[in-house]
Amino acid sequence: MEHYVGIDVSLEFSSACVVDATGKVVREAKGRSEPEAVAAFLAGLGVAVTRVGLEAGPLSRRLHAGLTAAGHETVLLETRHVKAALSAMAVRTDRRDARGVAQLPRLGWYRPVHGKSPAAQEIRALLGGRKTPLGKLLDLGPSIRGILRGFGLKLGEASRSRFAARVRELAAGQAMLEAVVEPMPRAREALRTEAAALHRPLHRRVLAIVRGHGVCRRLMTVPGAGAVVALTFVAAVGDPTRCRRSRGRSRDVGAHFGPTPRRCQSGETDVVGGITRVGDASVRGWRCTRPRTCR
DSSP, rough: OOOOEEEESSSSSEEEEEETTTEEEEEEEEEEEEHHHHHHHTSSSOEEEEEEEEEOOTEEEEEHHHHTTTTEEEEEEEOOOOOOHHHSSSSSHHHHHHHHHHHHHHHHHHHHEOOOHHHHHHHHHHHHHHHHHHHHHHHHOOOOOOOOTTTOOOOOSHHHHHHHHHHHHHHHOOOHHHHHSSOOOOOOOHHHHHHHHHHHHHHHHHHHHTTTTHHHHEEEEEETTTHHHHHHHHHHHGGGGGGGSSSSSHHHHHHHOOOOOEEEEEEEEEEEEOOOOOOHHHHHOOOOOSSSSGG
């Protein structure tokens, strides 16, 4: 008889549930969220495991890779499908979630998610580490302006060299405001220095990867696409062979990143809404900054 396993993954401990082809619970357990521990549990079941289901997420990648390497057919389940399937439960626990996850691969009510390769994960980590400090730096300026604006103080246009002095000038004479905004310009400058020191070596790594990557070099021939844009797209797609259609009205790659419009059709009602915004948000975030005449 076929058996299916559902695993509710957590940081330290994960709950597992084994069901047979009729949906009857055969065994339940809870153990450490390590591929070796889960593989040992599956090996000790004494039954043939048809498929193992994991909800897609950052914590599921190592388990998916480890169980696949151990010879188990393992699928990453689309998080929206899992959420919809488990939303009817009035009581949510790790044990009950594992039971629900186990039923999805048994019934086939899921959409498999592509598991990114270690190389793609390394590239995404590189791009994320390059972008995060710059984003935090850009957040500090508007935050300082917002605090001052609440007291009726307008910072106005201020150059980089005058920014800290202008902030202290506006906050002078107000003890509470001085205590709040005094450290923020220093933190902004320190973050700017560290972001610049981190950005340079990481960007050199990005350029080194792109130089030896033929696909990235071809993508960079598109107007407005540079090294970072090309590498972001390549890392997000991963394995291009999983996209069966690349031409025509239905394009798998475009739909995968969420620019396709929502649609709700029932009877005489047919509403077309905004884009779905599912998939990798980093790919949708890049826009061409060149003039329209070159597109």
